[in-house]
Amino acid sequence: MATPRLRQVCLVAPALAAPERALAAVLGTAPCHRDPHLARYGLENVIFRLGDRFIEIVAPTEDGTAAGRFLERSGGRGGYMAIFDCEDPERRARDAEALGVPVVNRLRVDAYLGVQLHPKACRAAMIEFNRTEGGAALDGPYWPAGPDWQAAPQAEPPCRLDAVVLDSPTPGDLAAHWGSLLGITVADDHRADAGGVALRFQPGRKECLSALSLRSADPDLLLARAGAEGLAVDRGGFELAGVRWQLEQG
Incomplete structure (x- = not known):
């Protein structure tokens, strides 16, 4: 089974307008998509394209949402979800359940399947596995980013998502846990490749x-x-x- 590819990172904000405006200004671009299906969950979102990877910001529009509870628990610090596309989300879900990490949500829309794992059991951030029919190539269909994401504006000047950083008081343990869930090899320095984006596990208070x-x-x-x-x-x-954006030359 091929290695899952980190395609998207989801962040949460109390309201959408201010972070959307700021990120659009920093990147010098416009959002590529908004998902109308999120209204059923009491959420609104915006997605920005960085090459063939994506940054999503969601915000609650009503009380009692999972994203709202995340904000309360986290104090607004930390990313909400790491989203990986893969060949078989259901197989990944079964493997996760065998490791004691249950599925909390499945979303099927047209040619798309997304499977979300329990955030507390994932640790650090929720993990989602998804698949879009015909999306084996990175320039192919990817339903969460909309039907025409390939034609959407990119950052100007160009930039790409290079790494996602995860903190833990025991980074080696967290790295091993995510390595097992994702089926990927983690190096001795607690780094792993997730299909072209690095996962870096480092010491942190929480x-x-x-x-x-x-x-x-x-x-x-x-x-x-x-x-x-x-x-x-x-x-x-x-x-x-809720996260630090570290910018590197390249």
Whole structure:
């Protein structure tokens, strides 16, 4: 079974307008998609394209949502979900259940299947496995990003999602747990490749998805834009939607 590919990271904000405006300004682009199906869960969202990977921000529109409870538990710190596409989400779900991690949600829409695992059992962030029919190639269909994502605007200057950083008081243990759930090899330095995006597990006071690493042709320009939007900028990165965005040249 092929290695799952990290395609999307989902972040949560109390309201959508401010982080959407700030991220659009920093990236120099516009959102590529909004999912109308999320209204049934009391949520709204926006998705930005970074090449063939995606950043999603969701916000609750009513009380009692899972995303709202996440905000309350986390104090607004940490990413909500790491989303991987794969050949067989149901097989991945069965393997996860054998490891003691139950499924909490299945979503079937047209040629798409998404399977979400229990966030507390995943640790650090919820994991979703999904598959879009015909989406084996990275430039093929990917339902969460909309029917025409390939034609959607990209960041300007171009940038890509290079790594996702996960914190834990016991990073080696968390890395082994995610390695088992994803069926991937974790190196001795607690790093793993998830289909072209690195997973980095590092020491931290609590378990969370703490940071995203982006490579840009002009990181200084993106940092200047972040400062102009009033975001907290320091040491080559900025804070937005509960996580640190670290910008690297490349």
